[in-house]
Amino acid sequence: MHRRDVVKAAAAASFIPWLQPGPAWAAWRVNGDRVNGWLKELSRFGANPEGGVTRIGFSDADVEGRGWLVPVMRAAGLEVAVDPAGNILGKRAGTAPALKPLLFGSHIDSVLNGGNYDGDVGTLSAVEVARTLMEKGYRNRHPFWVTMWADEENGLTGSRGFLGEVSAADLARPGPRDGIVLADKIRKVGGDPAAMAGYRHEPGSIAGYVELHIEQGGILDRTHVNIGVVEGIVGIMSWDVTVTGFSNHAGTTPMDERKNALLAAAELALAVDRTVKGRPGRQVGTVGRFQVKPGAQNVIPGEVSLSIEIRDLSMETLASLWTEIKSAGDQIMTKYGTSWVAAARPTNVTALSDPAVRGVIDQAAKGLGLTTRLMPSGAGHDAQDLARIGPMGMIFVPSVGGISHSPKEFTRAEDVANGANVLMQTMLRLDQA
Amino acid sequence: MHRRDVVKAAAAASFIPWLQPGPAWAAWRVNGDRVNGWLKELSRFGANPEGGVTRIGFSDADVEGRGWLVPVMRAAGLEVAVDPAGNILGKRAGTAPALKPLLFGSHIDSVLNGGNYDGDVGTLSAVEVARTLMEKGYRNRHPFWVTMWADEENGLTGSRGFLGEVSAADLARPGPRDGIVLADKIRKVGGDPAAMAGYRHEPGSIAGYVELHIEQGGILDRTHVNIGVVEGIVGIMSWDVTVTGFSNHAGTTPMDERKNALLAAAELALAVDRTVKGRPGRQVGTVGRFQVKPGAQNVIPGEVSLSIEIRDLSMETLASLWTEIKSAGDQIMTKYGTSWVAAARPTNVTALSDPAVRGVIDQAAKGLGLTTRLMPSGAGHDAQDLARIGPMGMIFVPSVGGISHSPKEFTRAEDVANGANVLMQTMLRLDQA
Numbered sequence: 038m039h040r041r042d043v044v045k046a047a048a049a050a051s052f053i054p055w056l057q058p059g060p061a062w063a064a065w066r067v068n069g070d071r072v073n074g075w076l077k078e079l080s081r082f083g084a085n086p087e088g089g090v091t092r093i094g095f096s097d098a099d100v101e102g103r104g105w106l107v108p109v110m111r112a113a114g115l116e117v118a119v120d121p122a123g124n125i126l127g128k129r130a131g132t133a134p135a136l137k138p139l140l141f142g143s144h145i146d147s148v149l150n151g152g153n154y155d156g157d158v159g160t161l162s163a164v165e166v167a168r169t170l171m172e173k174g175y176r177n178r179h180p181f182w183v184t185m186w187a188d189e190e191n192g193l194t195g196s197r198g199f200l201g202e203v204s205a206a207d208l209a210r211p212g213p214r215d216g217i218v219l220a221d222k223i224r225k226v227g228g229d230p231a232a233m234a235g236y237r238h239e240p241g242s243i244a245g246y247v248e249l250h251i252e253q254g255g256i257l258d259r260t261h262v263n264i265g266v267v268e269g270i271v272g273i274m275s276w277d278v279t280v281t282g283f284s285n286h287a288g289t290t291p292m293d294e295r296k297n298a299l300l301a302a303a304e305l306a307l308a309v310d311r312t313v314k315g316r317p318g319r320q321v322g323t324v325g326r327f328q329v330k331p332g333a334q335n336v337i338p339g340e341v342s343l344s345i346e347i348r349d350l351s352m353e354t355l356a357s358l359w360t361e362i363k364s365a366g367d368q369i370m371t372k373y374g375t376s377w378v379a380a381a382r383p384t385n386v387t388a389l390s391d392p393a394v395r396g397v398i399d400q401a402a403k404g405l406g407l408t409t410r411l412m413p414s415g416a417g418h419d420a421q422d423l424a425r426i427g428p429m430g431m432i433f434v435p436s437v438g439g440i441s442h443s444p445k446e447f448t449r450a451e452d453v454a455n456g457a458n459v460l461m462q463t464m465l466r467l468d469q470a
Numbered sequence: 471m472h473r474r475d476v477v478k479a480a481a482a483a484s485f486i487p488w489l490q491p492g493p494a495w496a497a498w499r500v501n502g503d504r505v506n507g508w509l510k511e512l513s514r515f516g517a518n519p520e521g522g523v524t525r526i527g528f529s530d531a532d533v534e535g536r537g538w539l540v541p542v543m544r545a546a547g548l549e550v551a552v553d554p555a556g557n558i559l560g561k562r563a564g565t566a567p568a569l570k571p572l573l574f575g576s577h578i579d580s581v582l583n584g585g586n587y588d589g590d591v592g593t594l595s596a597v598e599v600a601r602t603l604m605e606k607g608y609r610n611r612h613p614f615w616v617t618m619w620a621d622e623e624n625g626l627t628g629s630r631g632f633l634g635e636v637s638a639a640d641l642a643r644p645g646p647r648d649g650i651v652l653a654d655k656i657r658k659v660g661g662d663p664a665a666m667a668g669y670r671h672e673p674g675s676i677a678g679y680v681e682l683h684i685e686q687g688g689i690l691d692r693t694h695v696n697i698g699v700v701e702g703i704v705g706i707m708s709w710d711v712t713v714t715g716f717s718n719h720a721g722t723t724p725m726d727e728r729k730n731a732l733l734a735a736a737e738l739a740l741a742v743d744r745t746v747k748g749r750p751g752r753q754v755g756t757v758g759r760f761q762v763k764p765g766a767q768n769v770i771p772g773e774v775s776l777s778i779e780i781r782d783l784s785m786e787t788l789a790s791l792w793t794e795i796k797s798a799g800d801q802i803m804t805k806y807g808t809s810w811v812a813a814a815r816p817t818n819v820t821a822l823s824d825p826a827v828r829g830v831i832d833q834a835a836k837g838l839g840l841t842t843r844l845m846p847s848g849a850g851h852d853a854q855d856l857a858r859i860g861p862m863g864m865i866f867v868p869s870v871g872g873i874s875h876s877p878k879e880f881t882r883a884e885d886v887a888n889g890a891n892v893l894m895q896t897m898l899r900l901d902q903a
Contacts, residue, residue: 150717150764190768254722271721275767284583286874287756288704288781289687289848292747299760300743303736310733314725323720325769327732327762331583334708334758334777335623335850336875344767348721416721417768439727441719442769 062465063404065173069454072165075109076453079145079161080153089153089444094146094188094195095123095222102145103226106160106185113168115183121236122198123187123228129167131180131468137244137427139177139467141166141460142184144195144419151190152446154453158434159249160185162457166464179244179468186419187226192383194219196419198228200426201237207383208233213277213326213342238426245394245467246423249432249460251448253416255439263407263455265433266398270414270421272387274355275346280305282375284331284339295337299329301373302341308365309345312358320349320358321415345379350387350413388421394430394467401462402432407455416441432459495898496837498606502887505598508542509886512578512594513586522586522877527579527621527628528556528655535578536659539593539618546601548616554669555631556620556661562600564613564901570677570860572610572900574599574893575617577628577852584623585879587886591867592682593618595890599897612677612901619852620659625816627652629852631661633859634670640816641666646710646759646775671859678827678900679856682865682893684881686849688872696840696888698866699831703847703854705820707788708779713738715808717764717772728770732762734806735774741798742778745791753782753791754848778812783820783846821854827863827900834895835865840888849874865892 082105083090083098092098103125110117115127131138143159163183170177187195191212197203208220208230220230252258257265282298306324313322326344347358363379370377395411402409412433420431434456437447515538516523516531525531536558543550548560564571576592596616603610620628624645630636641653641663653663685691690698715731739757746755759777780791796812803810828844835842845866853864867889870880 148764148766148769151769190766252722253719273721284876285872286686286849287758287779288706288754288850289685289872289874290754291752292743292754297743297756299739299757303739306732306736307740310725310730319724321721321723321725323730323768323770324732325720325767325771326765327760327771328765329760331581331875332759332761333581333623333875334779335756336581336584336758337756338758338760339876346720346767414721415723416719439718439722441722442764442766443717443772 062173062175063462065169065461067165067169067454067457067461069450069457072161072457073450073453075161076153076157079105079157083147085150085444087150087444089151089446090147091150092145092147093149094191095225099146100226106145110164110183113164114171115167119227120199121229121232122195122203123223123226124195124199125185127164127167127183129177129181131177133178136179137242138180138182139244139464140182140184140246140423141248141464142186143248143250144186144189146188146190148190148442150444151442152444154251154446154448155253155441156189158251158448158453158456162249162453162460165457166461169461177468181464187223187228189419193385193417193419193422196422197383198233198236199238200422203233205234240426243427245428245430246420247394247430247432247460247463248418248420249434249456250418251436251441251446252433253436253441255436256412257410257433257435258437258439260410262410263452264402264409264459265412266395266409267390267414267431267433268395268411269350269387269389270418271348271350272352272355273346273348273385273417274359275344275382276379277382278343278345278377278379280341280343280375280377282339282373285337287335287337290337296374297337298341298375299338301369301375302327302343304369305366306343308369309362312361312365313347318349318354320347320354322347322358348415352387385417385421388424388429390424390430391428394428397466398430398432398459398463401466402459404462405455405458407459430463432456432463495606495608496895498602498894500598500602500887500890500894502883502890505594505890506883506886508594509586509590512538512590516580518583518877520583520877522584522879523580524582524584525578525580526582527624528658532579533659539578543597543616546597547604548600552660553632554662554665555628555636556656556659557628557632558618560597560600560616562610562614564610566611569612570675571613571615572677572897573615573617573679573856574681574897575619576681576683577619577622579621579623581623581875583877584875585877587684587879587881588686588874589622591684591881591886591889595682595886595893598890599894602894610901614897620656620661622852626818626850626852626855629855630816631666632671633855636666638667673859676860678861678863679853680827680863680865680893680896681851681853682867682889683851684869684874685866686869686874688869689845690843690866690868691870691872693843695843696885697835697842697892698845699828699842700823700847700864700866701828701844702783702820702822703851704781704783705785705788706779706781706818706850707792708777708815709812710815711776711778711810711812713774713776713808713810715772715806718770720768720770723770729807730770731774731808732771734802734808735760735776737802738799739776741802742795745794745798746780751782751787753780753787755780755791781848785820818850818854821857821862823857823863824861827861830899831863831865831892831896834899835892837895838888838891840892863896865889865896
């Protein structure tokens, strides 16, 4: 569907009298118990003692989770295959084969020591929508593609691969944590890195992409709103940083002869925080990974490997923050006799959702009797990649206490069901438009 | 040997004319090639890519290294057994069984990413001394005990166990890094934790203890002195610290709603450095271990586990430094909305070497034509535990560039041989006195 068509669809849904109260499918509802049951089943894979999961993309736990997902997708009437980039695509042919596909889905990988809702809610709700539509005997006009994007948490690897934006250099680069090159990881989940050079989806090749996701912030929960309609996803710039000093004995090396990498890295982390807080606005900045070598009580740290990440809706703000952080870092290294290297990771450019799709989501939610709120996403999502090739929309459901990327992450079962229903009604409206 | 006897021995060695030029054994020399060859062989166990070793006490690499050591000790005529605390003791009976044993040795465990000389030089030189004396047909008057102390780098575990100072609580405590309780580790190397309650060596139960070790600092190397005669070992106070904040999503959590454990821990590490440098003296302070959870780029760190360690010859200075650090830490935690717990590790009290043994070492070195220097040890050693039950002496050999606890740690082959010869001549003088 072209952008113009989506606008027409939104207009139709909003204003044409015979769509209010609407056709029979307007009364269809997903099976909330089923999708919440799946959430619980999926949480077994990579389960950690705190009640969440560690299911890093391409890890054994991720492979096991994907292995569980495939038959669930097949039982929803989808033709399932792994694409060259390692994404799982579940397709259901449309009745009008000339129409471009409508995509909906999310991811199932997690951060280290993460929770059971980030990604999982959107992925399993998309499968639940397919399953319900199959049970209802719905005949979709557009091809429907339920998508499980690979390795979302580590840089939207799968959706970038879907767009043909993962380079040969990316494929050959070892992971900063595990040292395994990306190509080997993609191969591990059944992808085909050798075929990725010729694999891409161009702008205009899809009719739309809709992703349901937990908010991960606390706004919906605090304001008691059911559904967030996402206006845009913040841009993210990030770096893998190495601070190098000199490792030596902590007892025999006088204080004034040390080149302590930990002290320099500690000041750098504080400088990131100070710089980001040093101007008005909603920008955020975080040092989340911080690994000290050799890491023994009686050894002066010789090297620290860390991540720096900054986020804002304005890419100009991000560039200017980095200039400031870089200058502070250079001064810190001089002070400690240490050196540093900052390797930029792929930038996530700010992505706005499609205004027409926003309207359809809002109408779908209101048609279900749910309250909505237009809001930005502070977290990155695969949807920001898909926004570059077609109209994109995102649906948020509340995160209790705004907690995410933590075993304490929680979204109520009724909110999961609400989100899945909004997703289903949105896809039906987009398909019927 | 009682302290008084050692003093007499020193006096004898220095002043009685028939000991100058001395008996036949004064001309005996160790086999320098052999002990340097052993050093190379031992460096296989836990070898790391940088050319050093990671042979943490009780690790598999440590167990393999110990397995290699035992037959080398037996070939030196020693009766070898593992004591309840996991130390390897190689005994050679004396001709005067009423005399108390003379102990000499060191350790073979290393820090994370350590080198091939720290501990190994002293242990293998002690074995080399036993081997040479066997080959020479020397009949020692005192029982000779060659000692390989277990797990030196992680708190002098073995020598504390030898003194009966490892408590049931110590045995039941999980390691901060691996979570394995000490009793299980001691059992792994053939020790008998159940027997440790009744295993101890009281003050006065040994005739003396001498340890050869690399300096680990750069004084001997910089001043071109062959042998350091150690006057005392600095006291060490250390803590296992946990800083607790709240882990949350790095994109959706506003800067002013964070409880970032990494930022608080970074300020704490800087406060330790600032406090230690804030007064005159040779005291040192280090945060060497620093582990951030969960440690992902896009997650605000919720917990940091770290070590704080301070060293000085004055225990009063250490106590006063800690009071200052504690107060700074409390303020930092309030600032970040975080909390902290600091669990004190066993204190190593400052230990002075025995003046008479110092004199014997100095005479032994000068008798070999070597230059000497009286100096403190900034590093902790098992010798500080042994000093509590008998006269203790330590011999230092140069560390090139003062580098240690690093794969770059290096001591020249001739300095290793010099050290072993000084150790042999010292033990002979102590035995004959």
